[in-house]
Amino acid sequence: MFSVDLSDLTYLGENLSRPECVLSTRSGDIFMPDKRGGISVVRADGRTELILGRNAPQGFMPNGFALLPGRSFLIADLGPDGGVWHMAPDGTLTPKLMEIDGKHLEPTNFVGIDAHGRTWISVSTRLIPREGSMKKGHADGYIIMLDASGARIVAEDIGFTNEAIVDPTGRWLYVNETISRCTSRFEIQADGSLGAKEVFAQYGAGTFPDGFAFDAEGGLWTVSVVSNRVIRVTSDGKQHIVLEDCDSAAVDAAEAAFQNGTYTRAHLDLGGKRPLGNLSGIAFGGADLKTVYLGSLFGSRIASFRSPVAGAPPVQWEF
Known part of the structure; x- marks a missing residue:
């Protein structure tokens, strides 16, 4: 079974700041959010550039984001203003979606697009501060779908x-x-609404899934904060840990806290003390889509390794 050791990893990028999410393109450019208020780009020639947002709201925290044709961006703001912002290639920021059903959006986790021009937005919780939702059994997050007809909540x-x-x-x-x-997964209906939720993979002790990507064989690769795990889930639901970078005692402590109701942000951040910096994002790239890139909450570089399985081309692959 394929597995990766820390010694197998290579790194790219310089002086990145919280590269939480990773997007790749055929050109070889790799994109990630930057805590300083914009998007960092590691160019195909290895140079690192930072596109800072202009006129950003106070506390602007780029988190999940989408690359659009023309190489502008949609950015989910995890800061106090929340919502989704459009950022032009020169950094000019304009609000894209700031409220739903007449209510201002909470700190917003992720925004992605699909091949049909729809935008999918995730809000982790309605609680502010959001750390109050990090309790076993708490489930008040939701998903918004935005299309030509407007925005609506499609899952809660x-x-x-x-x-x-x-x-x-x-x-x-x-x-x-x-x-x-x-x-979990939802079947998408013709009008963009979602069917009933199905659990595709349930994870065990020490796994707290964050980002994920699909491979060309129908597998799903997910990364976990706390334990710094990369897990491949096959189409029939079988799981295999490809990579792990954790202190077992720290993971055990986080797991115990999760089970007894004392889990906090400090437990989630434990993975940041390890070399992989609390894994939070993953993407396939490279000319053959067999290079795996790993984003993190505390890293200053992007880790990468080679996979025997190619990734499925992401929606922005040709952008």
């Missing part, structure tokens, strides 16, 4: 909504529920 009662991505078939929207510790 999610256990800390994280990345939400349409699969390569276009049939399913998958979502990682960090606190429910599962990957």
Whole structure:
């Protein structure tokens, strides 16, 4: 069974700041959010550039984001203003979606697009501060779908909504529920509404899923905060840990806290003390889509390794 050791990793990028999410393109450019208020780009020639947002709201915290044709961006703001912002290639920021059903959006986790021009937005919790939702059994996250007809909530009662991505078939929207510790999926209806939720993968002790990506064989690769795990889930639901970088005692402590109701942000951040910096994002790239890139909450570089399985081309691959 394929596995990766820390010694197998290579690194790219310089002086990155909280590269939480990773997007790749055929050109070889790699994109990630930057805590300083914009998007960092590692160019195909290895140079690192930072596109800072202009006129950003106070506390602007880029988190999940989408690359658009023309290489502008949609950015989910995890800061106090929340919502989704559009950032032009020169950094000019304009609000894209700031409220739903007449209510201002809470700090917003992720935004992605699909091949049909729809935008999918995840809000982890309605609680502010959001750390109050990091309790076993808490599930008040939701998903918004934005299309030409406007924005509407299409799924609710999610256990800390994280990345939400349409699969390569276009049939399913998958979502990682960090606190429910599962990957769920919803069948997408013709009008963009969602069918009933199905649990695709339920994870065990020490796994708190964050970002994920699809491979060309129908597998789903997810990364976990706390334990710094990369897990491949096959189409029939079988799981295999490809990579792990954790202090077992720290993971055990976080797991005990999760089970007894004392889990806090400090427990989630334990993975940041390890070399992989609390894994939170993953993407396939390289000319053959067999290079795996790993984003993190505390890293200053992007870790990468080679996979025997190619990734499925992401929606922005040709952008």
